[in-house]
Amino acid sequence: MSAATSGPAILVEGLTKSFGEVHALRGIDLSVPRGTVLGVLGPNGAGKTTAVRILTTLLLPDGGRALVEGYDVVRQAGAVRRTIGLSGQSAAIQEELTGRENLELVGRLYHLSWPNARSRAVELLEQFGLSDAANRPAKTYSGGMQRRLDLAASLVGAPKVLFLDEPTTGLDPRSRLGMWEIIRSLVAAGTTTLLTTQYLDEADELADEIVVIDHGLVIAAGTAEELKGRVGGDVLEFTVPDRNRLADAAEAIARIGEGEPHMDKETGVINVGVGGRGSEALIEAVRGLDGAGVQTQGLALRRPSLDDVFLALTGHAAEEDGEPGGRKRGRRRGRRSGGSDAAKAVSS
Amino acid sequence: MTAAAPTAGAGAPITSSGPSLLTQAHWAIIDTLTITRRNLLVWIRVPAYIMFTVIQPVMFVLLFAYVFGGAISVPGVPGGYVNFLLPGIIAQTAAFATFGTAIALAQELQKGVIDRLKSMPMARSAVLAGRLVADTGRMFVTIVIVIGVGYAVGFRFQNGFGLAVAMVVLATVFGLAICCISAFTGLAIGDEESVQAFGLVWLFPLTFLSSAFVPIATMPGWLQAFANNNPVTFVVNAMRAMALGGPIEADLLKSIAWLAGIFIVFAPLAVRAYKRAG
Numbered sequence: 001m002s003a004a005t006s007g008p009a010i011l012v013e014g015l016t017k018s019f020g021e022v023h024a025l026r027g028i029d030l031s032v033p034r035g036t037v038l039g040v041l042g043p044n045g046a047g048k049t050t051a052v053r054i055l056t057t058l059l060l061p062d063g064g065r066a067l068v069e070g071y072d073v074v075r076q077a078g079a080v081r082r083t084i085g086l087s088g089q090s091a092a093i094q095e096e097l098t099g100r101e102n103l104e105l106v107g108r109l110y111h112l113s114w115p116n117a118r119s120r121a122v123e124l125l126e127q128f129g130l131s132d133a134a135n136r137p138a139k140t141y142s143g144g145m146q147r148r149l150d151l152a153a154s155l156v157g158a159p160k161v162l163f164l165d166e167p168t169t170g171l172d173p174r175s176r177l178g179m180w181e182i183i184r185s186l187v188a189a190g191t192t193t194l195l196t197t198q199y200l201d202e203a204d205e206l207a208d209e210i211v212v213i214d215h216g217l218v219i220a221a222g223t224a225e226e227l228k229g230r231v232g233g234d235v236l237e238f239t240v241p242d243r244n245r246l247a248d249a250a251e252a253i254a255r256i257g258e259g260e261p262h263m264d265k266e267t268g269v270i271n272v273g274v275g276g277r278g279s280e281a282l283i284e285a286v287r288g289l290d291g292a293g294v295q296t297q298g299l300a301l302r303r304p305s306l307d308d309v310f311l312a313l314t315g316h317a318a319e320e321d322g323e324p325g326g327r328k329r330g331r332r333r334g335r336r337s338g339g340s341d342a343a344k345a346v347s348s
Numbered sequence: 349m350t351a352a353a354p355t356a357g358a359g360a361p362i363t364s365s366g367p368s369l370l371t372q373a374h375w376a377i378i379d380t381l382t383i384t385r386r387n388l389l390v391w392i393r394v395p396a397y398i399m400f401t402v403i404q405p406v407m408f409v410l411l412f413a414y415v416f417g418g419a420i421s422v423p424g425v426p427g428g429y430v431n432f433l434l435p436g437i438i439a440q441t442a443a444f445a446t447f448g449t450a451i452a453l454a455q456e457l458q459k460g461v462i463d464r465l466k467s468m469p470m471a472r473s474a475v476l477a478g479r480l481v482a483d484t485g486r487m488f489v490t491i492v493i494v495i496g497v498g499y500a501v502g503f504r505f506q507n508g509f510g511l512a513v514a515m516v517v518l519a520t521v522f523g524l525a526i527c528c529i530s531a532f533t534g535l536a537i538g539d540e541e542s543v544q545a546f547g548l549v550w551l552f553p554l555t556f557l558s559s560a561f562v563p564i565a566t567m568p569g570w571l572q573a574f575a576n577n578n579p580v581t582f583v584v585n586a587m588r589a590m591a592l593g594g595p596i597e598a599d600l601l602k603s604i605a606w607l608a609g610i611f612i613v614f615a616p617l618a619v620r621a622y623k624r625a626g
Contacts, residue, residue, distance in 0.1 A: 088463055096393040
């Protein structure tokens with residue numbers, strides 16, 4: 001009955017979940033030691049959100065089991081809810097209420113007394129740099145501030161395990177950095193964190209361990225360095241405006257990269273992993289392309305992205321496919337993208 | 349059994365298996381009140397919501413009393429059309445107030461607020477219960493305002509204070525029943541605009557194709573068939589009899605049967621939609 005005092009904070013074994021014909025999770029295993037951060041990396045529709053929803057007791061799994069702080073998410077859901085905090089992809093706050101009222105409300109729902117709910121709210125607003133805006137309605141907040149308030153709300157109950165589902169999706173770069181700072185300080189204070197993201201750099205910045213999931217399966221696991229090792233270090237990338245010269249350009253840089261250059265005939269973008277010899281490869285590429293007489297645009301070295309990891313791990317790009325993780329999200333995305341997924345399905 | 353049971357195990361399993369039913373009920377009520385308070389706070393903060401719940405029914409009273417009223421004859425109704433109209437407007441207002449229920453729940457679902465609340469160790473019934481309590485309170489305020497405006501334009505209760513109160517109670521219970529349907533549609537559809545559009549599709553015919561605004565005898569025959577069996581007609585007729593006099597019992601019994609049926613069907617559906625939401 002009682003939680004194990006040792007062992008991982010999160011343990012997932014053979015977790016499966018399907019929505020009709022869509023197999024969102026096809027048997028994933030995870031283990032997150034206490035006080036560490038696991039980054040769950042994957043494209044839209046990989047199953048990240050489904051996993052988070054099961055671990056936070058919002059969704060029942062079809063098979064397998066999941067323990068949070070030793071409590072079973074199905075049979076001991078109440079105990080799990082007392083140990084976790086959840087911050088989702090959108091700011092789940094009441095925009096008409098002030099920042100302070102939002103946090104007080106959550107405090108009351110955690111059954112804190114009014115004075116305690118109030119002091120906890122003040123404390124968190126201070127910690128998240130929202131004290132000045134404490135008495136303004138949350139709808140006057142910037143996107144970054146709203147997400148910070150949302151994160152603060154997930155911490156009112158002082159959770160041992162924190163779930164952050166794409167905490168920076170949709171934020172501008174400055175707000176993202178601010179969010180990272182805050183997450184880092186939480187982790188330093190010892191909160192076990194499971195963080196889902198579409199961004200490799202985010203997982204790289206924040207996570208101790210990373211698992212990559214695709215189509216409901218864990219396809220790779222390790223530290224950020226290990227994963228990047230599988231991509232092959234830096235990526236050289238450029239665009240060829242004249243699509244007829246694509247093959248020539250690829251030929252010209254074929255020997256400088258590690259592995260075959262990847263070219264996209266639609267966009268004219270060519271990229272190739274160049275390992276640790278970045279600047280050297282760049283010079284060779286310039287010479288080679290110049291020698292072949294191919295014009296290029298935006299020739300540059302960049303850090304490997306999620307696309308590159310996916311390319312290296314799966315052989316296919318991290319394309320946007322449907323999100324089986326939740327009806328609600330699918331609907332929301334569908335509206336935003338003008339139902340392009342549905343349109344695609346119809347036209348094909 | 350109660351004597352000496354010094355070994356562990358006697359009461360231990362009960363306490364370790366979670367809070368007692370009484371404690372759970374206690375917290376369910378506290379949580380419901382917390383959510384109710386939140387909903388009412390949101391309501392008074394948004395001018396558009398106040399507009400919708402206060403100004404709109406007042407406009408309806410004035411519109412029907414002064415613009416359409418002259419063209420509608422209601423033979424045999426003491427005090428004329430204004431007296432005929434008020435119970436109908438009150439029922440229609442109560443039903444339309446539940447637009448807010450459906451929209452608010454759909455918004456909370458879309459924004460992830462319901463996910464957040466469901467992941468917390470609070471009573472799961474509180475979100476829905478708090479919504480219904482707050483919206484019923486909101487509805488009650490609107491009904492009182494409509495009666496006030498009604499008095500200003502010449503409406504008078506003809507049947508005593510007790511039956512006037514009974515009419516308000518019936519209107520509120522009717523509103524609460526419609527609230528369950530709206531809560532279900534809001535949670536099941538889960539998209540604000542669709543919920544709004546769908547609300548128009550069922551709430552308008554339900555309220556207007558009844559005895560709420562005009563005597564059913566003035567409608568074409570095929571429409572009479574619908575209006576005569578519309579639960580809103582039974583509720584409005586019972587309310588009208590309470591306010592103005594006339595036989596109450598038959599319409600009241602049919603109203604109670606219909607409202608009970610709506611609760612039995614839609615309250616569990618709303619709860620189920622809430623559990624599955626997200």
